[in-house]
C-alpha cells in the first residue's frame with residue numbers, strides 16, 4: 001500500500017513545508033515517494049483499480065499501461081500558464097503575467113481542501129545526473145498517482161533526490177488536480193478541474209504552483225516548469241543556459257564523434273532526430289536527450305550540455321518503424337501510453353504507426369472505432385512516457401555529470417518556402433539572430449489553422465520564464481564570454497521545404513544524417529569536438545567535404561559538399577532546396593521587423609544590426625527583382 005508516512009529526510013525546511021501544505025490541502029493521507037520499483041508497481045496498480053489505466057498485453061508491451069484522460073485535459077494549456085514576477089516587465093511580451101500576490105491568493109483558495117479524500121504524494125525529484133554541478137532538486141506535492149508514476153520515469157525520483165538534497169534548498173512545486181472527494185463520493189477515472197486550470201511560476205521565489213490539470217507539462221512540474229522556465233531564471237543569474245533542445249552524438253565511420261544541440265518547435269520531429277537511424281553506412285547518431293539541454297561553460301572554454309531528464313515524454317502519432325525505429329524498439333516495455341488507441345489484442349495504436357489502420361480499435365476516449373467512423377483513433381497529442389535508458393541508441397555519456405561538449409547548435413522549423421535545407425551562420429551574433437527569428441508553420445493537428453507562420457524564438461516561446469528580449473541579450477553575451485574559436489557553430493535547418501508541385505523536396509527521416517554529416521565536416525577541424533581531419537572522411541564527394549559558399553543569408557554547402565550519393569534526388573530538387581529567393585527574403589525581413597516591435601527597447605541593438613546586415617547583403621539581388 002502507498003502510505004509511507006515516515007519522512008525520508010531530516011531536511012527541516014522540507015519537513016515543515018510538507019506539513020504546512022498538507023494542512024492546506026487537507027489530504028486524507030500522505031505518501032513519501034522513495035522511487036522504488038515496488039512503489040511504481042503500486043502506483044500503476046492504483047491507477048488500474050481506479051479505472052485510470054489498463055494493463056496492456058505483456059506479450060506486446062511488457063509492464064506497460066494505457067491511460068485515458070478526461071477529454072478536456074489533453075495538452076499543455078499555454079493561455080493558463082503564468083509568469084508571476086513582481087514586475088510585468090520581467091515576464092515580457094511573450095508570457096502571460098499575473099501579480100504574484102493576487103495569484104497566490106487565487107491558488108490559495110483553490111488549493112484549500114483540494115486533496116480531501118485523496119493521498120498526497122511527496123515526490124522528491126532530481127533534474128540532471130547525480131553529482132552534476134548543474135543538478136537541481138525539486139519536490140512536488142501532488143494528488144495524482146499518474147503524475148507520481150510519470151515523475152518516476154521522467155526524473156530521478158525518490159530517495160536519490162533526497163540524498164542529493166541533503167539540507168539544501170529545493171524548488172517547491174505544488175500540484176493538485178482540483179477534484180476533492182467528499183465522504184462516500186465515488187472517484188472518476190481522470191479527476192481534473194479543466195475550467196480553472198492555472199500553471200503559475202514565481203521566478204523570484206523559484207516556486208511552481210499548478211492546479212486543475214493532470215496532463216503533461218501542466219502537471220509533470222520537473223519538465224517545462226522547472227527545467228525550462230524556472231531553470232532559465234536560475235541560469236541567467238548563475239551564468240549558464242536552460243534550453244529547449246535535444247542533444248545528440250554524431251560519429252563518422254572512423255569512430256570520431258561530435259555532439260550537437262538542436263532547437264525545434266513542436267511537430268518538427270525533434271524526438272525523431274534525437275535518435276535518428278542513419279541512412280549513411282558507418283555514420284551513427286546516439287541520443288543524449290530529446291527535449292531539454294542545460295548548458296554551461298567548461299574549464300576548457302567549451303560549452304557543455306546535459307539532459308536534465310531521465311525519460312522521454314514523446315508525441316506518439318507519427319512515430320513508426322519508418323520515422324523512428326529506435327523509438328519503436330524502446331516502446332516495447334515499461335511504458336505509460338496516454339490517449340492512444342487500443343487494439344483487440346491488448347496493444348496500442350496511433351495514426352501513422354502502420355501503413356493502414358487495423359480493422360477495429362477502441363479509441364482514446366474508450367469508444368469502439370473502425371476506419372470509416374470519421375474520428376481519430378488516438379488523440380493528436382497522445383504520448384508515450386518511457387525511460388531514457390531503454391533507448392537502443394542512448395549515448396554512453398548521457399549521464400556524465402559534466403555533460404557533453406557541444407560543437408554545433410541547430411535551429412529548425414517547418415517552412416514550406418524561403419528557408420534552405422541547411423545554412424551556417426557567419427558567427428555567434430548572426431547565429432543568435434537565426435535563433436531569435438526562427439519560425440515554423442503551424443500544423444492542422446496542433447492549431448486547426450495549417451500553414452500559419454509563427455515566430456518561435458529558440459523554440460522557447462512558451463517556455464522562457466523571463467523577458468524574451470533579455471533572453472536574446474544573454475545569448476549575445478555568451479558570444480563575448482568565450483573565444484570565437486571555441487564557440488559552437490550555429491546552423492539553420494529545414495527538412496520541410498516544398499517544391500512548386502507542393503511535394504517535399506527532401507526525403508527527411510534517416511536521410512537527414514546527410515545534413516548532419518556536412519555539419520560534422522564543417523566543425524570537425526575546429527578543435528571543438530572530434531579531431532576528424534576532412535581528409536580522414538573518405539566518402540563520395542570527399543573532395544568537397546565540409547566546404548561552404550557564402551550567400552546573403554549564411555554559408556550554404558558548396559556544390560558537391562552535401563553527400564547525396566545513392567539518393568535518388570533530382571538535381572532540380574537540390575537547386576530548389578538551396579535557392580535563396582530575394583523576394584521571399586524581403587518578405588521574411590519585413591516579418592522579422594514586425595516581430596521585433598513587441599520587444600521595444602529590450603530588443604538588443606545587435607539584433608537590429610543583424611537584420612540590417614541581412615538586408616544590406618540582399619541589396620544587390622533585391623535591385624534585380
Ligand code: OXD
Nearest residue numbers: 076217265266291313
Ligand atoms: C513538448 C513540447 O511536449 O515541446 O516537449 O510541447
Ligand code: MN
Nearest residue numbers: 244266291292
Ligand atoms: Mn518540448
